[in-house]
Amino acid sequence: MDIITVTIILSGLALIVSTITMVFVIQLKAQNPVPAVEPPLPSSANQFTSSPLQLQAYERLVMLTERIAIPHLINRLNLSGASANDMRTLLIENTKQEYEYNSSQQIYVSQQAWEAVRNFKDQNITLINRIAGTLPPEASGYDLNKKILEALVTQNLSDVHNLVLEALNFEAKRLMK
Numbered sequence: 223m224d225i226i227t228v229t230i231i232l233s234g235l236a237l238i239v240s241t242i243t244m245v246f247v248i249q250l251k252a253q254n255p256v257p258a259v260e261p262p263l264p265s266s267a268n269q270f271t272s273s274p275l276q277l278q279a280y281e282r283l284v285m286l287t288e289r290i291a292i293p294h295l296i297n298r299l300n301l302s303g304a305s306a307n308d309m310r311t312l313l314i315e316n317t318k319q320e321y322e323y324n325s326s327q328q329i330y331v332s333q334q335a336w337e338a339v340r341n342f343k344d345q346n347i348t349l350i351n352r353i354a355g356t357l358p359p360e361a362s363g364y365d366l367n368k369k370i371l372e373a374l375v376t377q378n379l380s381d382v383h384n385l386v387l388e389a390l391n392f393e394a395k396r397l398m399k
Contacts, residue, residue: 272330273397279330280394283339284387286324290317291383292346292374296367309363310354314347335393338386345382349373 288294292313299312321343328336353369374380 276330276397277394279327280335280390280397282324282327283331283335284390284394286320286327287339287342287383287386287390289320290343290346291380292349292370293380295346296371300367301363304363306354306357306361306363306366307359309366310350312363313350317343317346317350331390332393335390338389342382342386345379349379 289298295313295316299309299316301309301312304312321340350366350370353373354366357365357369
């Protein structure tokens with residue numbers, strides 16, 4: 223087998239594992255809901271509550287997930303005349319910067335929520351690299367973007383994006399109760 227075939231197989235396996243993990247997390251959360259009654263907070267004027275910070279963190283992670291969704295990245299960063307390699311670099315660097323900018327939010331959210339966002343970022347970078355590796359050196363950024371969007375549709379990869387959003391929304395709504 224050539225390297226491209228191996229890369230495609232490994233990328234597919236990584237996608238399947240991350241999707242199964244997300245489904246498992248969502249099912250686990252649905253089976254073990256947080257009790258509706260919480261213990262009363264101490265009555266102190268200086269009492270610190272993290273709920274507003276947690277809600278803000280979930281909000282920012284939803285925004286991050288939307289910003290690094292490949293269709294949104296391509297829409298926002300589409301450069302006419304760019305080569306496929308330049309576009310690949312631009313898409314990946316922007317994804318990494320968005321993720322790093324919001325990395326402090328992991329303090330306020332569950333480990334599962336943060337892992338879902340991280341897996342989504344990694345899946346997107348893997349997909350971009352995988353598709354770019356199949357194109358000839360003279361391919362344009364337009365060619366890369368077109369192939370990536372076609373792969374999203376044919377492989378139902380937007381489902382992972384929706385799973386991540388559902389997990390984040392579920393946890394944020396749980397905090398608001």
